[in-house]
Amino acid sequence: MKLYSYFRSSASYRVRIALNLKNLPYEYVPIHLLRSGGEQLTPEYRQLNPDALVPTLVDGDAVLQQSLAIVEYLDETHPNPPLLPRSPIDRAYVRGLALQIACEIHPINNLRVLKYLKHGLKVEEEAKNAWYRHWIEAGFGTLEGRLASDARTGAFCFGDAPTLADVCLVPQVFNAQRFNIDTQRYPTIQRIYDHAMQFDAFKRASPGQQPDAE
Amino acid sequence: MKLYSYFRSSASYRVRIALNLKNLPYEYVPIHLLRSGGEQLTPEYRQLNPDALVPTLVDGDAVLQQSLAIVEYLDETHPNPPLLPRSPIDRAYVRGLALQIACEIHPINNLRVLKYLKHGLKVEEEAKNAWYRHWIEAGFGTLEGRLASDARTGAFCFGDAPTLADVCLVPQVFNAQRFNIDTQRYPTIQRIYDHAMQFDAFKRASPGQQPDAE
Structure with missing residues (x-):
């Protein structure tokens, strides 16, 4: 398998985690989103991904x-280990967290x-960063509430094994920290993130470990 | 089943289509997103949906x-009729269109x-509408390209029966038309929309047919 990825892209990061959790080897093809006007915008890459987004598998x-x-x-x-629980209600819960x-x-x-x-709305840097933080904080606020109160929360978002929800959560926490959001304010999210980062599958998927890391 | 819905919400519209395609009766509970400062923001509704979004099932x-x-x-x-194809590659394709x-x-x-x-960025009405149209046009542009060129496209997005992709496409076309986007510029999208709207499951799910329609 070939993964077209950008080290900092959190959508790419999700897929890297899943590939690692499934123990699937893959070739890493870097697509630099900022260099030379954006490598995702080349006609060659758009043939693989018309939306000019990473990742593509x-x-x-x-x-x-x-x-x-x-x-x-x-x-x-590659059903083992599974990234979704068995019962439809629990699957909907995990997919709901991921979504x-x-x-x-x-x-x-x-x-x-x-x-x-x-460029389009001429929003200043500080207002743009406030926008970024606003949506993470709004989302993490309610996500923390759900994870802190739901009996299904374990060492990971659902029980003690990683699921699709953790595959999405960990890259989002990485992003939040990059934008200087104090994720300690979300203790359950922080605890799950810290737990996940002890595992090789999550560690190896992190942006700093990618061949295109800067 | 009980569906908390707002007639114009396209996420609610998706679920209404799916319920109808599966022939599942449900009780409709209107949550008015604009009235009394937003009924989705009440503590009662937030108990069901902490993000204060519709729908909730x-x-x-x-x-x-x-x-x-x-x-x-x-x-x-309720597996029949199925909303996803059988093979993992085709399922990924249909989920990819939906996502x-x-x-x-x-x-x-x-x-x-x-x-x-x-309110936060003081963007004027016209610039806000341009933003709205920009994201629909960017998305429909590439979606049209995929649907027009992929051999799997039929009367619906994937073959001749509705899938998860159509469940998402139809409400998005409705939204686009509400914002005066000329969807005729996307002939495959328009053709699929027109085809879908001939079926009772899609017709009954449309905003104008809901008990809270204005």
């Missing part, structure tokens, strides 16, 4: 986009959105 | 959030984001 003839679709694909084709991050926090702070704020 | 003891997690739950608990809408277009144009643009 190539598995044989299949060219797959969208990190959550890719992680579900890996879970279906809260993937839909309600992450896209609003994506690079192209921040670019539009800066 | 209550099925017995289960309280489920996030439209895509809910639709996958309905598909797992392109659910992650790359819809959240950036969500009510709370538009409110932040207006």
